[in-house]
Amino acid sequence: MKRYFAICALSAFAQAIPSDKQLLDPAWINEGRHQYRLACGGCHGNGGEGGRGPNLADGATVKRAKNERLFGAIKNGVPGTDMPGFNWDDEKTWRMVAFLRSLSAPAMQAIVPGDVENGRAIFHGKGQCTGCHMIRGGGGFIGPDLTDAGATRTVKQLREGIVAPSDRIAEGFQTVKTVAVDGTKLNGVVKNRNNYSLQVLDEGGKLHLIDAASLREINLEVKSLMPGDYKTKLSAKEIDDLVAFLAKQSVRAEAK
Ligand code: HEC
Ligand code: HEC
Numbered sequence: 001m002k003r004y005f006a007i008c009a010l011s012a013f014a015q016a017i018p019s020d021k022q023l024l025d026p027a028w029i030n031e032g033r034h035q036y037r038l039a040c041g042g043c044h045g046n047g048g049e050g051g052r053g054p055n056l057a058d059g060a061t062v063k064r065a066k067n068e069r070l071f072g073a074i075k076n077g078v079p080g081t082d083m084p085g086f087n088w089d090d091e092k093t094w095r096m097v098a099f100l101r102s103l104s105a106p107a108m109q110a111i112v113p114g115d116v117e118n119g120r121a122i123f124h125g126k127g128q129c130t131g132c133h134m135i136r137g138g139g140g141f142i143g144p145d146l147t148d149a150g151a152t153r154t155v156k157q158l159r160e161g162i163v164a165p166s167d168r169i170a171e172g173f174q175t176v177k178t179v180a181v182d183g184t185k186l187n188g189v190v191k192n193r194n195n196y197s198l199q200v201l202d203e204g205g206k207l208h209l210i211d212a213a214s215l216r217e218i219n220l221e222v223k224s225l226m227p228g229d230y231k232t233k234l235s236a237k238e239i240d241d242l243v244a245f246l247a248k249q250s251v252r253a254e255a256k
Pocket of ligand 1: 039042061062065082086
């Protein structure tokens with residue numbers, strides 16, 4: 001008898017807390033997204049970027065929190081703050097947790113609208129992305145290697161990386177413009193820097209080790225070396241296709 005109760009309790013528990021797989025269900029995420037726009041976007045921003053409430057997309061708030069904690073925050077609110085409790089039924093609340101998880105999940109786990117094959121064609125063709133980015137050993141290296149882009153960036157980061165590259169410069173890719181004592185100019189990204197020398201990867205992909213004493217100016221720029229006009233050069237659909245293509249890039253064998 002005792003054993004029977006134990007099994008009952010266990011299965012009830014299993015039902016109440018969805019599995020990680022359940023939390024990746026596109027139907028749940030979409031339903032959560034819909035509710036989010038209605039109930040949460042006003043304070044947390046429609047893309048989770050934050051406002052009156054904290055950022056739920058890139059911040060540590062969601063990434064570090066356990067599912068149960070997110071569930072509790074939605075159900076009960078955070079007492080003493082503006083975060084209200086919603087007291088929804090459990091399933092509706094879990095769907096919201098699924099959506100919050102999707103906001104900071106790697107792009108490869110997300111549902112991304114867009115045509116992967118067309119994205120690939122743009123990446124290698126019209127977009128000229130391979131001039132600066134490498135995928136699986138092919139392409140340039142003045143920009144970050146994107147072989148594992150889908151596993152290491154969120155959809156939002158990929159999209160912003162394309163349409164607004166200067167908003168967040170990838171680490172190790174700061175733009176520099178130098179002028180030597182003799183007037184020679186060099187533009188590129190800084191790879192290494194100390195008081196006496198710096199390494200600059202130029203736009204042609206050549207690495208220069210420069211003695212700081214030979215330079216008249218070292219200008220570190222807040223602007224990315226990546227062109228900032230893809231938003232106008234490419235259509236919204238073409239950008240969706242590129243994001244869909246990059247979201248599929250992973251070092252794991254099954255990726256293409
Ligand atoms: C009236 C504004 C407001 C609304 C509406 C709102 N939030 Fe919040 N939310 C906040 C504030 C403010 C905080 C920060 C609370 C604190 O200081 O810890 C917060 C915190 C959170 C946290 C972090 C809780 C934690 O454990 O630290 C989560 C997750 C969250 N909100 C999700 C949601 C979701 C999902 C919705 C919609 C169902 C929502 N919020 C609606 C204002 C709001
Ligand atoms: C002239 C060189 C150049 C071209 C062309 C270029 N990029 Fe970039 N890209 C860079 C550099 C440099 C960075 C790193 C600085 C930054 O974060 O903006 C970067 C950053 C990125 C990032 C963010 C990477 C990260 O680490 O988060 C993405 C995504 C990206 N590029 C995609 C593309 C796509 C897609 C194309 C083609 C449509 C493209 N790039 C064309 C140079 C280039």
